[in-house]
Amino acid sequence: MIARASEVSAIASREIKKWYRSPILLFMTTIQPLLWMSLYGKAFNLTGMFRIPEDILKQLPPESTARFAAIMNEILSRFFGASDIDFFSYIAVGMMGVILLFTSMSSGMSIAWDRRLGVLNKLLVAPISRSSIILGKVISAIIRGVTQSLLVMLIGLALGMRLRVSGLVELLIAVLALALLGASLSSLIISVTIRLKSWEHHIAVSNLLTLPLMFTSSALYPVTLMPEWLRTVAAINPLTHGIEVLREVLLLGASFNSQAMLWHLSILTIFASVATLLGIYLSNIALRKM
């Protein structure tokens, strides 16, 4: 057990060292969520559409104004969880989840590189458990992902994101959700790509996975705005559950819906466990076949 843990940490720490010494890698995986956040989040003001401009408000009698405002606020709360939420903050939290897609993808790629450069063979001739190789990659994906996600949050804050966190526990729940999301996504990508022999295929398949995973999640718009079929897909997408937990604990302050949060967190936990076990199982088969 201790031996296994030290194998995993050796493999993970190699990845982590390579990552923090290579600013390019950090930059490349952060740039896309940042673009989405600043362009889409700022330019496309979805929540702003539900607010009544001042000049229109002035034309109405006060009782109607109040009625209108109540209806609009009700719509906003239903879709976005709170009536005073701004779309930029909403998207920024979405991107804190989406960046884990990119960091997980690059962890999956590192297996393809290890194979290409012969490093995988070096790992396979060492007297270590085959599972340690995959677990090492998953753990490093989690560490990278959580760190970069928090980095996106800091940049978001600088750009005007409004966080409302009611306490330290909520912040820790957010980190836990990010870690579970990292485990889910990296294991998912490893499960799909482990059998691919060339890194070209690896890149193609990873790219093919990213956009659908992002668009079928609640990263860019609320699930409640989606058509029925898309809602079903969103419900089995781990990204949705991760991001929903984050929105509850990061954006809604003390008024968050703890029941909904726990529901999403449980599904995420199940997803992360199943995906990790599946990743280990499939890669054990693939690595033995080599």
Added chain:
Amino acid sequence: MTAVEAHNLRKVFGELVAVDNVSFTVEEGEIFGFLGPNGAGKTTTINMLTTLIKPTAGSARVWGYDIVDEPEKVREVIGLSPQELTVDDELTGYENMMLHAALYHVPRDEARRRVKEILELLELERFANKKVESYSGGMKKRLEIGCSLIHYPKVLFLDEPTLGLDVQTRAAIWNYIRTLVREKGVTIFMTTHYMDEADNLCDRIAIIDYGRVKAIDTPSRLKSSIGGDLVELEVSEVNGPIGEKLRTLPGVVDVVLDNERAVVKVVRGEEVLPAMISVLIREGVSVRRVEMKKPSLEEVFLSLTGRKLRDENGVKEEIARRTIAIRRARA
């Protein structure tokens, strides 16, 4: 103790028989070499012996452990330095070594001591804390070998240890390998397609072509199996009697004469050469030039397979091309 023992080892990829019923043994403390051209099946053999792939048929034991039934045991006692460089460019030499130490469960304090010792042995200690990307090709290869030594393996597998390196660097690596055997007592199984490498470094070699072992012996016995040295004499004139006279000398196997040249195939040429020259002088023939060629493994390979070992330039270019392709892909 027998370090490696292979019985009719065979590996088939689809239609292609990459390794064809290969049998051999390697004794403890030996440097045993697989010599053969590109595609002969050398790496495939190493991959089977190091438990990376399973043989299609046949069996092998490494340090007494069966490669199919006890792969975990085999992995404990072997080290592998693969054909391609696998040390991590972005880590320092020290970090690369410590990573391997962790993979082989060497406790940290002990690992630090061993890293120091091995880096000294390979004369890399000055560069220990430099990133590997600043290393020369020869230094990277030394580090690669060093990494595979961290757990003090009983048997070290070296796949083309000097592939793509220049002549001096290759000679230096040979020296390091000899030092390892002398000071650490490791047994070495290596592959190469360089004749001079097999000749200089290996105690015994197996010549392999198209997956088949053609001969196994010491380099000197393989060379003497060719049947003698070639002595080439440029003379003032060639006439009948000198051919007859030369043939009667002890050790002479064959004499071929043309215009002003006599080519004599002879066992232990250096001992017979003076006698040959005095015969010629007695016959009134003056000798303008003498050249003696010891048979090389090239001739051995030629006589065993009917083909020449491919020249090494092709291989170097191939490696350069691959390196460029990888760099491009990474950028």
